[in-house]
Amino acid sequence: MTTYLSGASIGGDSVSGDKIVHLTAAPQEPDAPPRQLPPDVPGFTGRRTVLARLGSLVEAGGPAPVIIALTGMPGIGKTALAVHWAHLMSERFPDGQLFLDLRGYSKRGALSSREALGQALRTLRVPSDRLPVDEDELAALYRSRLANKRMLIVLDDAEDPRQVYPLLPGTSSCVVIVTARLKLTALVARYGARAMALDLLSEAEALDLVGEVAGRERTQQEPAATAALVQMCARLPLALRVAAANIATRPQQSVADTVHALAEGDRLSKLAIGEDPGEAVGATFDLSYRGLAxxxxxxxxxxxxxxxxxxxxxxxxxxxxxxxxxxxxxxxxxxxxxxxxxxxxxxxxxxxxxxxxxxxxxxxxxSPVVQTAAIQRLATWYLATAQQAGRFLDRYRRTIRQELTAPPVNPDPAERAGHLGWFAAEQPNLTALVRQVARLGWDQLTWELADAVYDFFELGRHCHENLDVHRLGLEAAQRASNPLARFFMHHHISVSHRELGRTTEALWEAAAALQLSIRLQDRYGEAAVLDNLARTHLQLSDYRMALELGRQALSIRREISDRHAEAITLDTLARGYQGLSRYDEAYGHAEDALKIRKEIGDLRGEAETLDNLARIYYGTGRIGESLAFTEKALKIRKEIGDRHGQGETLAFLAYLHMRIGRHEQACDHIEQALAIRQEVADPQGEGQALVHLSTIRRRLGRFEHALATGLEALDILQQIRDRHGEAEALDNLSRCYRRLGMDEQARADANRALALRRSIGDRLGEANTLNALGLIELHAGRLGPARRAAKLSLRLCNRIDDKRGLAGSLDLLAKIYLALGLYRKALRTAERSLTVAEEIGQRYGQIITLSAMGEILRRLGHADEALAHVLVARDLAEQAGDRHEEINILRLQAKIHTDLGQADESRAVAEKAAIKILDLGQLP
Structure with a gap:
């Protein structure tokens, strides 16, 4: 998130100016509305009539958003007035305030509408990687995010109306104020903007401003000279502010002395009769400048x-x-x-x-020599500082400057946070500096600066910024024919593309880096590229290729005795084996990685491996061990301040709680995880978190909300070509459609998921999808296909030792046998399912199987036993917050009471179910 601080207190109506500074700071709370207004102007004076008119425009309102075009010459105080008024009005806009500096007349170049939309959407919590490429689509997403929100939008220093059009909201609840030097006639004609041309200050307002800045005692002692000063500065706020500052800082100099100094020279004397108010700015700058040492x-x-x-x-x-x-x-x-x-x-x-x-x-x-030396000193200082700060973010990465001293293995979190804070504050300066030195043709500084900021941009998932500076670095390295620098730039560009989900681009850049590393006989670099390639193939769910590349990387890393990198690749291999459901091999590699992490004292790496092990335990149905390892990982990540890692671990912890029926805990964890994933712009993680959130909502009976969330997840995961994630999302959607009675759509999505699972060799996922298909066919009354799907799922679960899947397949088979009228067989199968679910602590499995056993026992005529099972299931469902299953159980309980001749109890339970159905319909 970006906090915007004012750079506008030099002129204006007791402050100058028309420019605002963008200073990156600590992120806001995930749910906090954006508050981007620069600080209000202290002691703001004048402009009462204009302020009153602005307020009346907002009061009037209308069917369209209120758009105000505030225009005037440079230094007239447009930004100062807009910011002051926005602060006065801020309480009317509880959904926040946006501030965008459009840089219309800056020598740095005007901000394009596309760039401005990107800034605004990131502030509105749309991750960089989710931003559309097309400007019209960006504008549409922007309007969607603002729909029905009461927000105030300040668009400062517009170049022309065309720059503003895409930034206008579509909802009447928003108010926009645009500042510009030129009249925005087209904005008035096309969108009904209210035009307000800001004039020079009145004489009284100008006198008040000078008194506020210079000191009222001094101006009151020399009223005639103060009036002359006002005329000399042409009542222009910026000129008045600078001239008054001269008086304030020179107690020995009278107001008359200042007037005399301004009047010197032919050009300056013209100011006295106000022939050119704009010239007052240069005149007062000259005066202040000449007075400096x-x-x-x-x-x-x-x-x-x-x-x-x-x-x-x-x-x-x-x-x-x-x-x-x-x-x-x-x-x-x-x-x-x-x-x-x-x-x-x-x-x-x-x-x-x-x-x-x-x-x-x-x-x-x-002289040019002096200017060049100054910029070189600045760039060299930034390079040295960024390089040393970057070592605190990743001490193990080899940098272009290999002689840099690495910090302690696990530095003091406060010290590390200090370096992170420095990077966050300096991020816009560093990016601007890389562009500046690249334009000046200082090639080595360009690629070294790109390499120096890599760790910060990578950690914070500022992938687009990383790509921008590294492309400049690559151009510099190519101009200088420096193969080592070219290797670093290609490799870093590849990693950034991978993290954005652009696997094709990642593979191309990695191929270039690999070729360079082989040419340079750089074994370290070759292994780094191979591991990156392996991880890219993991993202594509191409596990066999990932394993082949990972084995090559591991061989090199062991050969060069790089212990930290060896642990990284062991984790990569563990993920590959896990993807193929080869859990023994996955576990062995992760355990080896954990030993190395502990030996070298790498806490961040230890948390990553603990997360990996937790997933392996989960895959084999050992949920208790999985929970324990996940909680250990989360504790470490909180201790070391690893936000990205916390998001990853919280998402999986939520998933585990969901699987054992602890839905309230799951909701809490997944909402935290999703906020962090969006904050750090992690598309793959965001997609996974949304799948989990959709599943939890489905489990709680919120089917429409679950479907909407699931479709959003599928969109993200398809965009980044995460085939494993796409299959998970399709699986979840098929279950949502089944719950909504849309069997054809459910069957289609389940079959798409099954094809994906089989294409990537994901046997665990294949078993899950077969189970989902079996439920769809059972729901549709197609018992033959349902039985075949359930038995195929059961066979796979036995083969890969997936106890969670085993319990689910047995439960499905029990229900199919019940539908076939094979009650005894159904009961035996359900008892086996319950035993496995209790063994692994899977509460959701216990709930649905106990409920199924209640129905089976009822059919067998054992109503008392049926009621006992159903009461246990109901209690577990209440504890888990699983309202949908609780309603199903209440309905079954009412039937059993009827069978037992307990009409009053049956009626009471049925009424309770009806109330819960109504409550469920009102859930958010």
Whole structure:
């Protein structure tokens, strides 16, 4: 998530400006609405009439969204006014406020509508990898996310109406305020925007602003000079702010002295009669600049060369060749002179007009050698700092600079968090710097900076940013004909594509990296690429190819004695064997990986392997052991602050709780997992979490909601070509359709899932899907096909020792025998199913089998025994929160009471079932 901090307190109506800084910060709470407004303007003065009119427009409302076009010349205070008004109105918009700097007149280039939509949608919690490519589709998704929400949207510094059109919501509950230099006539004509042209301050407002900044005692002592100053600055807020700051910081200088200084020279004298208000900006900048000490002037000029949106004293120290303490003093002097703005967190920002002015002064006064040296110092400092911080994120990865010192194996979480915080704050600066040095043709700095930010971008799943900087790095490496740098860039690009689910692109880039590593005789690099290729094939559910590639990687890693990498590949192989239901081999490889992780003290890796082992135990029906290992993994991941890992472990923990009937715990865990998956933009994890959530909702009887969630999951998993995940999603959907009585659709999706399972050799999944097909056929009254599917599932479960699947297949067979009238056989089969379910602690299996046994015993005429089984099943269903099964059990209980001649009890239970059906229909 991105927090937006103001860079607009240099002019305006007691603050300048038209520019806002984007500063990445800690994520918001998952459910918190976006609050992107920059800080409000302290001591805002003037513009009362305009503020009242803005408020009346919102009060009036209408069938379409209220759109306000606030226009005016640079420095007139458009952004300051928009931000101040937005703060005043914020309580009217409980669903949040968006702020987008469209950079219409920035030398960095205007933001495209596509980029702006991407920023907005990410803020609205759409992961980067889920964003459509087509701009119309982006706009449609944006409007969908805003539908029926009360949100305030500030679109700052628009270049022209076309930039704004795609960013307009479709719902009347939203309000949009657009700031721009030019009149947005087309926006008014096409969308009914209310145009408000912001004029110069009135004389009274301008006097009030000067008094607020310079100090009212001083201006009241020299009223005539203050009035002259207002006229000299043409009542332009930015010019007034900077001129007043001069007075405030020079107690020995009178207001009259400032007026006299402004009046010097032919050009400046024209300001007194207001021939060109825009010139007031340059004049006041000149005045402030001339009043600075030589050292401070140099600092201001060189700051104009920085292309990132904000700077910290440490970076400024590097730029100037000074200490951070000296840079901090210089920044303070510039701030008091009104030439930079402190934006919080020890960071500073230049208004866009001041940046342009500083660049102009540098061009006039600094030689190209001085400018180049300053940027090189800055880039070198960022490189060294990012490289060292990156080692705290992944100490084991080989970097381009192999001589870097690795930190402790498991550093203090607070220290690691500090490095993560630095990366988060500097992310936009680092990205801008890579582009700047690439444009300057500094090839080595380009690829080294890309490599230095890789670990942070990879950890936070900033895959698109990683791709952008590494493509620049690859171009630089190709220009310089540097094969090692080309290897790193290709390999990192491949991993980023894999994490975005773009397996074709990942395979192409990996092939290029593999060829380079072989040419360089780089065994470490060759093994890294082979393991990445194996994991890409795992994502494609091509387990046999994954195993072949993994074995090659393992051989090399053992040959070069890379213990950490060996554990990684052992985990890769364990996942491959698990995919083929070869659990003994999977377990053996994961155990070997765990031993290595513990030997080298790798906590992050230990949690990954514990998760792997938990899945293997689950696959063999040992749910108790699976839960224990999952909880161990979660504890480690929380201790070390691994958010991505927490999302993965929480999702699986939810799945396990669901499988044993603890649905409330499952809901809690899966909602946490889904929020984290979306936060870190993990599409595969998000798809898996949605499948789990859909299954839980189905188990709770919320079939429509389960279907909608399942379809969303299928869409994601198909997009990233995760065939195993796609089969899981289809399986779940077939069960949803069956519950909704849509047998044809249920059968079609189950058969699609079965074909996928068989194509990837997933025997565990094949058994599950056969079970689902059997239930569909039983529900449709096709008992022959149902029996064949159940027996095939039972045979597979026995072969792979899947006790959970075994219990489910036996339960299905018992129901089929019941439908065939083979009551004794049905009872014996159900008893076997119950024994297995109790052995592995599978509560859901116990509930449905006890219920089935109640029906079988009832058919056999043993009503008392039937009632005893049903009461146990009902109690378990209540404990598990499984409302659907509870209703089925109540219905059966009512029938048994009728059989026993207990009419009153039967009526009471039937009424309770009816009430629960009504409650179920009202569930969210």
């Amino acid at each position: 030589q050292e401070t002037r140099r600092a201001f000029r060189l700051l104009g060369l920085v292309e990132g949106p904000h700077v910290a004293p440490e970076a400024v120290g590097a730029l100037l060749g000074a200490t951070p303490e000296a840079a901090r003093r210089l920044l303070y002097r510039l701030e008091t002179a009104g030439l930079v703005q402190a934006i919080g967190g020890g960071r500073y920002h230049l208004h866009e007009l001041l940046r342009e002015y500083a660049q102009g002064r540098s061009l006039a006064e600094d």
